Amino acid sequence: MALIVQKYGGTSVGNIEKIRNVAQRVLKYHEEGHKMVVVLSAMAGQTDGLVRLAHEISPQPDPRELDVLMSTGEQVTVALLAIAVQSLGYEARSLLGFQIPIHTDQLYGKARIYEVDTERIMRELERNRIVTVAGFQGLDEDGNITTLGRGGSDTTAVALAASLEADVCEIFTDVNGVYTTDPNVCPKARKMDFISYDEMLEMASLGAKVLQIRAVEFAKKFNVPIHVRSTFTEERGTMVVAETKDMEKVRVSAIAYNKNEARITIKKVPDRPGIAARIFEPMSKPEIVVDMIVQNTSEDGLTDLTFTVPRAEFHQAMKLVGEVAKEIGAESVLGDESIAKVSIIGVGMRSHAGVAQKMFRTLANENVNILMISTSEIKVSCVIDEKYTELAVRVLHEAFGLEDGPAREEW
Amino acid sequence: MALIVQKYGGTSVGNIEKIRNVAQRVLKYHEEGHKMVVVLSAMAGQTDGLVRLAHEISPQPDPRELDVLMSTGEQVTVALLAIAVQSLGYEARSLLGFQIPIHTDQLYGKARIYEVDTERIMRELERNRIVTVAGFQGLDEDGNITTLGRGGSDTTAVALAASLEADVCEIFTDVNGVYTTDPNVCPKARKMDFISYDEMLEMASLGAKVLQIRAVEFAKKFNVPIHVRSTFTEERGTMVVAETKDMEKVRVSAIAYNKNEARITIKKVPDRPGIAARIFEPMSKPEIVVDMIVQNTSEDGLTDLTFTVPRAEFHQAMKLVGEVAKEIGAESVLGDESIAKVSIIGVGMRSHAGVAQKMFRTLANENVNILMISTSEIKVSCVIDEKYTELAVRVLHEAFGLEDGPAREEW
Numbered sequence: 001m002a003l004i005v006q007k008y009g010g011t012s013v014g015n016i017e018k019i020r021n022v023a024q025r026v027l028k029y030h031e032e033g034h035k036m037v038v039v040l041s042a043m044a045g046q047t048d049g050l051v052r053l054a055h056e057i058s059p060q061p062d063p064r065e066l067d068v069l070m071s072t073g074e075q076v077t078v079a080l081l082a083i084a085v086q087s088l089g090y091e092a093r094s095l096l097g098f099q100i101p102i103h104t105d106q107l108y109g110k111a112r113i114y115e116v117d118t119e120r121i122m123r124e125l126e127r128n129r130i131v132t133v134a135g136f137q138g139l140d141e142d143g144n145i146t147t148l149g150r151g152g153s154d155t156t157a158v159a160l161a162a163s164l165e166a167d168v169c170e171i172f173t174d175v176n177g178v179y180t181t182d183p184n185v186c187p188k189a190r191k192m193d194f195i196s197y198d199e200m201l202e203m204a205s206l207g208a209k210v211l212q213i214r215a216v217e218f219a220k221k222f223n224v225p226i227h228v229r230s231t232f233t234e235e236r237g238t239m240v241v242a243e244t245k246d247m248e249k250v251r252v253s254a255i256a257y258n259k260n261e262a263r264i265t266i267k268k269v270p271d272r273p274g275i276a277a278r279i280f281e282p283m284s285k286p287e288i289v290v291d292m293i294v295q296n297t298s299e300d301g302l303t304d305l306t307f308t309v310p311r312a313e314f315h316q317a318m319k320l321v322g323e324v325a326k327e328i329g330a331e332s333v334l335g336d337e338s339i340a341k342v343s344i345i346g347v348g349m350r351s352h353a354g355v356a357q358k359m360f361r362t363l364a365n366e367n368v369n370i371l372m373i374s375t376s377e378i379k380v381s382c383v384i385d386e387k388y389t390e391l392a393v394r395v396l397h398e399a400f401g402l403e404d405g406p407a408r409e410e411w
Numbered sequence: 412m413a414l415i416v417q418k419y420g421g422t423s424v425g426n427i428e429k430i431r432n433v434a435q436r437v438l439k440y441h442e443e444g445h446k447m448v449v450v451l452s453a454m455a456g457q458t459d460g461l462v463r464l465a466h467e468i469s470p471q472p473d474p475r476e477l478d479v480l481m482s483t484g485e486q487v488t489v490a491l492l493a494i495a496v497q498s499l500g501y502e503a504r505s506l507l508g509f510q511i512p513i514h515t516d517q518l519y520g521k522a523r524i525y526e527v528d529t530e531r532i533m534r535e536l537e538r539n540r541i542v543t544v545a546g547f548q549g550l551d552e553d554g555n556i557t558t559l560g561r562g563g564s565d566t567t568a569v570a571l572a573a574s575l576e577a578d579v580c581e582i583f584t585d586v587n588g589v590y591t592t593d594p595n596v597c598p599k600a601r602k603m604d605f606i607s608y609d610e611m612l613e614m615a616s617l618g619a620k621v622l623q624i625r626a627v628e629f630a631k632k633f634n635v636p637i638h639v640r641s642t643f644t645e646e647r648g649t650m651v652v653a654e655t656k657d658m659e660k661v662r663v664s665a666i667a668y669n670k671n672e673a674r675i676t677i678k679k680v681p682d683r684p685g686i687a688a689r690i691f692e693p694m695s696k697p698e699i700v701v702d703m704i705v706q707n708t709s710e711d712g713l714t715d716l717t718f719t720v721p722r723a724e725f726h727q728a729m730k731l732v733g734e735v736a737k738e739i740g741a742e743s744v745l746g747d748e749s750i751a752k753v754s755i756i757g758v759g760m761r762s763h764a765g766v767a768q769k770m771f772r773t774l775a776n777e778n779v780n781i782l783m784i785s786t787s788e789i790k791v792s793c794v795i796d797e798k799y800t801e802l803a804v805r806v807l808h809e810a811f812g813l814e815d816g817p818a819r820e821e822w
Contacts, residue, residue, distance in 0.1 A: 016464065016468055053491060054491065054494055056427045057427055057430065057431065057495045058494050058497065058498035062494055065494045065504075065505055066490070068489070068493075068505050069487060075480070075486070076464075078479070079476040079479040080480065082473065082476045082479075083469050083472045083476045086473050093476075094476055096556075099555075143509075144510075
């Protein structure tokens, strides 16, 4: 008898038939004696539709009101799932962010959970009820509705699993696990049985879209095992867990790519202390996340500074950077929206040299020019021209032998 | 400088363009220096759509979950109106039932408001913000969402107006006021400038659909003047107010009809004390509202009992009555779904005889058979065959001279 938190994404609850299927799946677990907490997203397309409505009225709708609007999507699905469970003869109760409550900060549209009350949920579970919980939403300390950002329901699920000390957090989605790379790009991509939190974090932040990055951070912090699996099959998916000894033998686990960034270069920046802080400070207010930053060695007291920002915030960033560049007396600002970031990821990488060189050589063999490089303990990322993305992913996947199962051989 | 509560119905906020129009109308008042609280319904058709979804899953969806589901409709419109107001350069803030809070009992689907906190709304108004309030919804003492029943947004508006001690409560709708009768049935129907709470209550309970009955009761109790008017014109509508001396001169103000009832007759009921209580008790549990009750004089210790129930609950009522009829040894139960109730209404009626007789005579002249009669201080209702409804309304409207303005002549 376990306490299980499950989360079903928008495609898994996209219509009445699918909601019925979710009810049946949840009840199978319930019948086995497990306590079930089920976190739902809005029906696929619903949230986008609501945001479109708001944008029909205003190009920049107020974030507070946008959250009030968007949070209705999950409210609909949790009520419908509760009704579906009840129609099969079991007790169920839906709970919204404000009813639990899920306490967040006040950053509308990308709020962070800082506490989840468990009392109300536990009370419902003790009455043998299945609890359906609206994902993606919380409550700030002034009683305003907040939302957690795209994919926020994953974070809701993991936060609940952590707070309730659940045995496992199952994330049901429309793919059957985490792949060594995007199967749409590389047909030889292989489903992984296990992946570590750190690897998954790199995958998520690189745009692998399977799990929201904050959900993985949460899971890592509280050591919540996540099982990523398909709503439409019974087969096991991928377990996201703390690192194991076995994992360390693997050099490269996966190839990720990200086409959602843009590159900005400031030419001939006066190279003096505090200048970087000066440049990036204006972007911190609107929370533009600057990703890779590369600064060349200085020449005549002038340096070139290059960095990447989310492509959606490229124009805003260019404007802010343009202003600050003028103030500090830089020569010019260049922008490039047609770039991509390709990365190799693996916890085993940290103890083995030669991985980065192999990556560079593989790309060079295909005449793919590397525009920027950044490394961490468990990944190497290269920014390249966007049009070479798919090619790069395929040749790297092959070079590191990922189609054959975990790449443990030496090279 | 007044405090004004306005309420806009579903057709008034049915699309983005209409929501923009509402924003402009509200801002005109705001510009004149008034404090504005705006209560909204869901977009027309939205609530029905949600209820249909629930019924696709279950023939009898759980009332608690239905309320969670339905309350999203108003959440959408209040957020969109706030965004629309903001896009015109003004401050606005949406508030949901749980945020105010609007405290209700726990009768899901037809909850009653017992208290409205004004502190949060007043705080927003003091900051010169326009407050948009989700109608139709409240919060019970366990923190569950409740809804107030069809037309509940009217009640929300009046309850807010009462609690905030507003100067007026304006109900914007798709008709431009309260008419002497249904203009679709009687082209000579005339818009009234004033109507008393009591008359309006009779109009509402008889199915005139302009205002929810509970809203009028609330308004009467707290003496809140209601202005019923059209969203689509600037002209004055109808003021619903306490009775005035002037009104008392009017015999009959309006003709109402209701096709939403059905008639049930229990034949040969043993006529002994407690028998009526025994018959109606089973219907009180599912809250079936029994309207007219007629009991004939007893013959051989047996009597016929006839009453009307909402047509939607006719089958349920027939089942319950059938069971109890058997228990008490009545002969049989007859039901008739094709009846209508036609009523004449007027506060002046109570001090003048002859009004009822005139009604009966008028119907008799057209060979309309009267099946049941009930009277109150300010109305006379006759149940007739449904097919004569329109005819009856037209001849009564003419007989009481309602097309010529308030009928003050003697007859």
